[in-house]
Amino acid sequence: MSGQLKQAQTGAPHSGFCLKRGFLNAQPAYSYLYAPRLAQHRARQKVALPVEKLNHRCARLSSRAISKCQDNSQATSTEERIREQTARHSKLVREVAYLQKLVDTLRKLSTAQAKVDHLLQNERVVKFCTSCRPGHLFLNALGGLDSASTYLLLCLVAIGQDHILDISADQHGCDERLVALCTNLHHVDSFYDSIGGLPGYQLKCLETMAASAELPQACAAEQDTSSDTKFYMPQGLNIAGHHNRRAAADAAATGLEALPYMAEILPLGGAGDRLGLQCDVTGESVPTAMLPYCGRSLLSGIIRDLQAREYLYYKVFGSQETTPIAIMTSAAKGNHQRVQKLLADSNWFGRGKESFRLFEQPMVPVVSAEDGSWLLPEPLRPLMKPGGHGAIWKLMLDEGVFTWLRNRRREAAIVRQISNPLAGTDATLLALSGAGYADGKCFGFASCERRAGAAEGVNVVMERRLKRADGEGYEYAYNVTNVEYTEFDRLGVPDECLDGSQFSRYPANTNVLYVGLQAVEAAVKAGVKSGGGAALPGMIFNQGKKVTYMDVVSGEDKSVYAGRLECTMQNVVDSLAQRFNEPMPESLHGSLNTFVVYNQRRCVTSSAKRRRKPGSTMVSQTPDGSFLDLMRNAADLLARCGLSHVPEVGSVEKYLEKGPGFIFLYHPALGPLWDVIAQKIRGGALMHGSELVLEVADAALMDVRVEGSLLVHADCVTGSMESPHAAGTQGHSYATDIQVSHPDGRQTLYSTEPSSPQLAQCDAGAPMQLQTAGAGSEAAPTVPTTSSVVPFTRAGSPENQRLVFSDRCGRVRLTGVVVRNKGIDWASPTNCYWQHKVARKEAARIILHGQSEFEASHVVLEGDQTFEVPDGYRMVVSAAPAGGLRRALFPLHKRRPSWQWDYQMDAQGSIKLSILETARPPTYAPALRGTSAEPPFVYVI
Known part of the structure; x- marks a missing residue:
């Protein structure tokens, strides 16, 4: 064949589809009874007789049916089994023929009333309604239904499912269940309308069973x-x-x-x-x-x-x-x-x-x-x-x-x-x-x-x-x-x-x-x-x-x-x-x-x-197996990030017995592409039995070594929740209650970052102790206390808010940091790793509220510690001259981030990241000309 392959003209109209870039009555009440009609038509019924109900072996694949027979009776000959299977298949074929005729006839009728009239002549319907007590009760129940519901219930009898309608006179709530049944049947009838509705559903089921029961x-x-x-x-x-x-x-x-x-x-x-x-x-x-x-x-x-x-x-x-x-x-x-x-x-x-x-x-x-x-x-x-x-x-x-x-x-x-x-x-x-x-x-x-x-x-x-x-x-x-x-x-x-x-x-x-x-x-x-x-x-x-x-x-x-x-x-x-x-x-x-x-x-x-079954090592398609694969992917990702040490995840047996070799979880907005994440995490090491969780999108981890648990959580990962009418403004940001204790015993409670005049009233040059207001804080009676740094929004009710992407989010920047603590208690019997429910002995926790930042460089974060940064602030942790850690808290100037990632896509489609540093103004702007700048809040651990 030479040249371009020619497409046939008989193709479906959609086969030439090509996406182009840049665009994208309720039925009347049916209240009268049917007994007189049934009596009139009973004598002249000329419809296909119902077949007897079928044995399930005819619905199995032929090889499986034969296997079942062999299990039941070793003495049965091959010829007898084939005759039995042939008989079953014949019954299915007769029932399929009956249902096909019923479907074809009903399809020709355009109204529910016409379908009801036809079904009233069906021999199965006549027999059920006139020869048994449940049928009489059913007949009486039809009086309060419209023709559409009546048709669906009569269909049940016509397709051999009359046992569904075994109505007892003393059944409580029968009317409600009958209405619910009609509702469910209507959904089935409507969805399968292209193959004949409710009768068509039964027909297709039996056709498939018949096909699988062939010799x-x-x-x-x-x-x-x-x-x-x-x-x-x-x-x-x-x-x-x-x-x-x-x-x-x-x-x-x-x-x-x-x-x-x-x-x-x-x-x-x-x-x-x-x-x-x-x-x-x-x-x-x-x-x-x-x-x-x-x-x-x-x-x-x-x-x-x-x-x-x-x-x-x-x-x-x-x-x-x-x-x-x-x-x-x-x-x-x-x-x-x-x-x-x-x-x-x-x-x-x-x-x-x-x-x-x-x-x-x-x-x-x-x-x-x-x-x-x-x-x-x-x-x-x-x-x-x-x-x-x-x-x-x-x-x-x-x-x-x-x-x-x-x-x-x-x-x-x-x-x-x-x-x-x-x-x-x-x-x-x-x-x-x-x-x-x-x-x-x-x-x-x-x-x-x-x-x-x-x-x-x-x-x-x-x-x-x-x-x-x-x-x-x-x-x-x-x-x-x-x-x-x-x-x-x-x-x-x-x-x-x-x-x-x-x-x-x-x-x-x-x-x-x-x-x-x-x-x-x-x-x-x-x-x-x-x-x-x-x-x-x-x-x-x-x-x-x-x-x-x-x-x-x-x-x-x-x-x-x-x-x-x-x-x-x-x-x-x-x-x-x-x-x-x-x-x-x-x-x-x-x-x-x-x-x-x-x-x-x-x-x-x-x-x-x-x-997963208790004691089983078969983890395929189980939450346990899925989490194991998640950690294997994490190991590949960390290797791409250039870590000098990434633990082995471990075999299935070891994982089920002792847990994975490590846990690394992250918010997908950190990437989601691994090539993006590999530019945010560079070098360092994750030791065996350690845990690293990064619930943050803006992270820069350079040469960070984790020996234990490091948990970073940002309230705002990709932006802030805002009311639609306020999108793009600054009047809807998070605010946090900050309680400042002065050296002379005075205390001040701020519901947002302190203003310049407020800061000018503080004692210049004197270190201040900062804590988030909480139930355990010893605040003066006149200062209200709140729960630990709970952010709130000032724009509208929460149900009307939208997530707006912006630079108003949490950020973490760690350089040359060593995290050392006891981490996860791997021996705890309550650990469920795929749910990330684990007991910890110790952990280093960094909690970023609203738009806030945490930064640490060349320090050791040892033991069980929590660093909680209020909205609108940047916490800088460094080594104190006398040992320990020095925490300094700076307000973000004009609510602008001190740094952020810049994303650029090159000609080959790769996304390249670079850090944009924001020029840092004085820590606090002077209240009056000539007034010295206020130092940051500093406290030493």
Whole structure:
């Protein structure tokens, strides 16, 4: 094939999508009863007969079904097992045919009333309503419902789920539960409208069960057709390792430039059952988003990652961008209410409520693989769980989220899962954004190495040979996609080691995604119109897990194989395939509009999805394993910073027994790029068993040696909280109560920094003792006391405030400092390292309130010490002539920082930092001409 590969004209309308830089009735009441109609139609029923309920083994993969039979009876012959499996499959096929006819008929009816009239003639409905007491009670209950609710309840009977409607006359609160049931069914019916609503959901579940119950010969025939589908190793940008740092910096620079056109999409709807989280107060189960990882919820950590990228943009380009965040929640474990409360309690992280869009994922019924019935743990309340993160795209369409993002000039988005706290490491997300945005890509994956045999999907380039619409020959469709590990055998994807290593041939799918919004929205609209596709991507029915529950019908505890219809969000990419008239050479796969970016695994994913079993050393996908990878990343980062000594993290066994070899945690705004952090931390050493925590963005640590614990915390990391109307003014800064004790016993309380006239009244040249006013201070009765340096704002209520990036933040500058103390009590049984809950014997603490600074040079900070700097001041610690430490407290002149980092991006995309020193005026301005300057507050330890 010569020349440019020609793209087929039959491609989807969105396949040519390219991002351009610079833009971005309630139903009437239905109150009469149905008994007369049922009697009239009963004699002339001519509908398909219901089939008997199914055994769950027919829903299993054929090999697993055969294995089950072998376990139950060793004497059963192969021929008998095949006959049994054939019978089960036949029952499924008949039920599928019945449901398909029902769905097709209901689709032709345009109103709920017409659908009700049709269902009243259904033999299952007639039998249930006229031949049993629960049916009579149900019939009476319909009198108070509208036609839409009546239709949904009749659907339950028609699709074989009449046990849900076992209504007893003496049940308390039955009406309320019936209304709640109708509400849940409405959500299911509405979301799955493209496949037939509620009946379509049951149909798809049984179709999937039937397909998995096919005979081995049929499965082999299906694999024979797989010759029309081929898989290739994806080509893509590799930013892993030292030798790829140049490429990583270039892609990250493009991603940073694209930040004003990016959004963040967070699927938080999962139930997180494997974590087993419970509220400390109420004991209620809580969702994954609330996991207290490193001292804060997982959701808080993701918001911090995003704000760090926004802060980097501000420092490089000089303007603040607020990225819109779309969050998919669910009703599982109160997920939606808890997430909403977390955001509100956190003042929407200073971003404003309008920058968030929450939309709730529907809960879907859990279907038994034994007989196709819905599990019922409570009367009128079938067991329901979230329907998979693939629901996000249609929900975004239904809820207007695509429009909301478009109105904010957003062209693309980053998608990351709540259970993966390490996706924001170094350049991963910025490089993914840059690789997608620069070339107008439609969809991308952040990928990494994968161990062979791991229970996770892979990223591949998929080639499909398709018949042309006109029947004349073939065309070829290509896209990077995800293949779930459960589909490897069916699709013929080998899960084998590459070149004798421990890693598989294909890289891992991590669900860290780049999404071209216009392309995906167009694909979802097309899917809704066609009844599938991108509207419900990658539909699966995972029936391989047992569900334990109390069956309200039998009153017995049961443990059965069951599942629900789920969609996978990453497989929306299969609707973005590009089509060509002839096969595409592998060398051109990198030019597709779908792509991958490769990085080291623990810089892309290390999830916290399940709780580690007591005594187990299997830490994969647990919070313990994720924190271990976080410390391994920290060791790599500290090595890049040029530390002369970085401890070994330790093996998994040693880590679980004694803890990691060290702890290094930092606010992501310190970087987030490692190349930026490496310019703020230079040299020094972190000794074994030491702890370094930097909750600050402006830090300069040169040759700092830590033997113990050094904890730096700034109230204001990237700026200050301000009311919108006061942004950019100085009238909204933090103020701190400062109590000054004079040598003659006089005391003065300042609610902000002392003014020049106040300072002029002090005794010139006399040293003064400074302390923050507190309950334990011996203040004069006329001087009010407050808690220890509690900052407050003077502009509006907290809920109306916004985080405004500025130089009004905390700063720490250490040069040649040695920190020496007993540090963490590694033997404490209460230590939980992944939560960063540790017992300490001693620590050096630097607390920066509001806009304040701490500076120390060539001193030893020994023992348990706390250095607390009030808002508006700079504390300088130096060696005292007579030994010990000398602390001097200077007010910041005109609220200006004494130093700050200057960020510049060079032509290659690297960010270079330099320190800008502010000219330092006299410590205090004289009150009157000729009056000598007031010395600083000084006290010696």
